[in-house]
Amino acid sequence: MGERHGDQEHRDATEAEAKALASGVRLRILRATLDEPLSNREIAQTLDLKPATALHHVRTLVDTGFLEALEPRRGRRGAREIPYRATGKSWFTNAPASSASMLEAFLAEVSRAPTENQGMTRMSLRLPDEQLEEFRERLFELLQEFHDRPRDPQAQPWSLFVALHPDTSQRRST
Numbered sequence: 714m715g716e717r718h719g720d721q722e723h724r725d726a727t728e729a730e731a732k733a734l735a736s737g738v739r740l741r742i743l744r745a746t747l748d749e750p751l752s753n754r755e756i757a758q759t760l761d762l763k764p765a766t767a768l769h770h771v772r773t774l775v776d777t778g779f780l781e782a783l784e785p786r787r788g789r790r791g792a793r794e795i796p797y798r799a800t801g802k803s804w805f806t807n808a809p810a811s812s813a814s815m816l817e818a819f820l821a822e823v824s825r826a827p828t829e830n831q832g833m834t835r836m837s838l839r840l841p842d843e844q845l846e847e848f849r850e851r852l853f854e855l856l857q858e859f860h861d862r863p864r865d866p867q868a869q870p871w872s873l874f875v876a877l878h879p880d881t882s883q884r885r886s887t
Contacts, residue, residue, distance in 0.1 A: 726808045733777040734808040737817025738762070739770045743779055743799045744822070748866060750783050750796035771797055779803050804860060819874040837880055849877065 726734060733739055738760065745751060745759050757767035774780035780797045788794035808814075823831060840848060852875070 723805050723807060726806045727777075730777050730779075730806055731808050733773050733779060734803060734806065735814050736770065736773075737814045737821060738766075739774055739779075740803075740814055740818035741821060742767070742770055742774060743803055744818070744872065746780060746797050746799045747801075748864065748870065750798040752786075752788055752794035752796050754788065754794060756797070779806075815874070816876075819872075822872055823874075837883075852877075 741760055742756055745756060751759065753764055753768050753771055756762070756771065757764045760767065762770075771780060775782055775797070779800055779802050781800050783796045783798055785793050785795050838845070838848070856873075856875070
């Protein structure tokens with residue numbers, strides 16, 4: 714089973730959940746609707762998608778519980794529209810890491826961010842197994858701590874992408 718944090722438990726994704734999270738577009742929809750409910754039209758505009766394409770992705774996310782439909786409201790010209798909001802479920806759902814969806818979403822999002830506000834770094838580690846596990850645990854604990862803090866709706870939103878993988882750029886001595 715998964716690791717508990719508050720009243721939530723990290724767990725492996727079901728097949729349907731893994732498929733839903735295997736799309737960079739769907740991950741971007743979850744990010745866009747995290748703090749503010751958006752209608753399908755607003756999601757399409759925000760992500761530069763056709764409304765029909767956005768709706769396909771929205772339905773997948775609603776069907777898997779990553780996105781929730783709120784009470785209908787009046788939109789432009791009085792049209793009835795349904796706002797959608799991310800449930801936060803994706804934070805607690807472990808999807809297969811082999812999917813490139815997170816990288817795809819990151820690249821799409823960072824390409825739209827002002828260069829002067831981007832901070833990136835890379836590093837190489839050589840740690841014994843127990844220290845590597847300690848590093849992973851401490852990094853996750855730090856991320857969890859900041860995730861659990863109350864969100865300030867007035868604060869500037871920021872995104873973070875973290876990847877840890879074996880370094881394939883160097884030969885390994887045998």
